[in-house]
Amino acid sequence: MTKTLKTFRRIGLTALAAALLTGVAVPAASAGQDRPELRQVAQEFVDAGFGGMQLRVRDERGEWTGSAGVRELGGTAKPPTNGHFRVGSTSKNFTATLVLQLVAEGRIGLDTPVAGFLPEFGLDSRITVRMLLQHTSGLFNHTGQYHPDGTVTPGIPWAGKEWVDKRFHTYQPEELVRLAVSKPPVFEPGGGWSYSNTNYVVARLLVEKLSGRPFADELDRRILRPLKLRDTLSPGAWAGMPKPYAHAYYRYEDAGQWKTIDVTHQNPSWISSAGDMISTTKDLQTYFSALQSGKLLPSWLMAEMRETHPGSESLYGFYGLGQFTQDLGPGCGTIVNHNGSNNGYAALMYSSPDGSKTLTASITAGDSAKDPLPSYPAALDKLVRTVFCGK
Template identity: 80%
Template sequence: MTKSLRGTKNRIFQRAGVTALAATLLAGVAVPTASAAGRDRPELRQAVREFVDAGFAGMQLRVRDERGEWTGSAGVRELGGTAKPPTDGHFRVGSTTKNFTATLTMQQVADGKIGLDTPIAGFLPQFGFDKRITVRMLLQHTSGLFNHTGEYFPDGTVVPGIPWSGPEWVAKRFHTYQPEELVRLSLSKPPRFEPGAGWSYSNTNSVVLRLLVEKLSGRPFADELDRRILRPLKLRDTLSPGSWSGMPKPYAHAYYPYQDAGQWKTIDVTHQNPSWASAAGDMISTTKDLQTYFSALQSGKLLPAWLLTEMRKTHPLSESLYGFYGLGQFTQDLGPGCPGTILNHNGSNNGYAALMYSTPDGGKTLTASITAGDVVDAAQKFPAELNKLLKTVFCGK
């Protein structure tokens, strides 16, 4: 990963404090495969191809709109091979996990177990939280809690947390972290600001929400996720893996290039222990399951209307590549000529990136996985490629 990418705290892919995708520029770019009930979508085929041309190892894309559902892929499943990424392949969704965590938390609110503006200190007394921190602040990233993956300030100052990049992360990529350990690390550092006094994206907020869900439900987080979201929506290819480092088949491989003692190295990081991200970024899914989930959420199948309204209220200081942040998701305006807004929560986890978009009614969706290879500069092209893709799908351009 280049210094410029580290210094921007992974703003290209979801600002989760996790490593942005490095990428590969393949000698022979595979022609995208596609299926759409016999209907070709050349503009979508071109969009997928352009991500690979920009240097990413592979991409799988799924779009559902008024013309039906389309899936396609381009690039390779594994470096050195010729097989394309499977369009039903599993991948690590990174910070897209935060949206699931937020939904699960707000379901507890819907059940009356806690309020959005209820302080959390009394529910998790073992940590000694500031009594001003509320559920809403955790969901919106206004708690001020130190990000356990490190804090990066505009003046270039860095306050490190646990290793999440470079040879330090590579050496510990199978290490197991407990959620309580991550929270205590955060609390051992000065807060970024007083509760409610600012906005800063902190992975620790979602880890605390995980522990809160477990306290309120009386169940392990993965069990409550399965009971409340995965089973009702039949998301059979989605899981919260905890410390499991495996990957269900089929999948495309992901790679991580890094510098060690001045030398560039690339390793296959398909298998890694995601417990360092916990409920902020550990989940595995498919484009189909993400499509089903996000459409169900936006169309009101998982939360009552009043909580969906709260989820879409954004903070004025939260602007990023993906729009403005609300309670666990972004709201984005694509500009002139693009009707309305779109909702999203993208993510990345060393080697993988996920895209998850929907219109507010859940009727039009875009979900995708992008895998990295052994070239370090393709991520710099990501914002432009993403903008073209979004306008192709949601603006008809």
């Protein structure tokens, strides 16, 4: 979705928003190992108004997992540390990796126009693979285009009662792209930077055209099976959630009254490969460590992935090809990430550039009338620095 703070605000926020593959020797976490500093910062997210959080950290001290809050409203059990959740825009990193694997194989070039491969959509002939992955295509965002002056050009419904009423509706990727190309472009291809979910729906269709296989099958063949990510999937229009999981809730206004519903089950086809995936903190850790340590892409494409656009600054750093790079300053260094949110769920996925240190987490929304948004940036910064700076 768009930059997470804006996304969370539009959702209402209370509604929300493996073997070690790095080749670096890291001791396994000892039984009963405690990390009070991590427990404390996880609790701060719950104290801010979120329903629950599950957290996984792997560093020089080993691997630690913990959770805070509740698994389900009205209960006392904490979220399962091996629980499934919707990862939202973290999906974009997987999609980018699939596309870049095809680039590595010579199926298409980074600066090759995509219109000739997908002629049915009438895409601007100047839009390249790089522009899709970097959000510099100028394509209208099918979930709504937010303009610098504060105005909004609506897209498909994805928030409020309008989304609640259609949360089991199935959208086809092709109709999302056709909606986007029916709107004026935000700028000329390559002429700016604007986060657009449509870019990654086009990328999905490009993967299918180049591979000749459904996107989910290609994801499974190239990433999930090789890395043994048994708890990760691209669900398409399936509204279910594999067990175990923490429940997620959505708070919205209806006829002047605030209501809260369980949205654990929802059809994510409205966001498609820009944000529909389900995973666990363990699988995200395994995947992102493998990617950053060079197990999935050649070094020259990893360098391209980390080459950021100067106009893309956000809470998470600067955007490259499917991921952010963030400089934490002296004593901390650089980290890479791609977080995400979907209605009721949010995901965090961070790594050191060599994949040896990782932070993955899930946040679920609850029924608090307290808006977590004001506390979110500080809580996130504290968590990231606790893990990557030892502070």
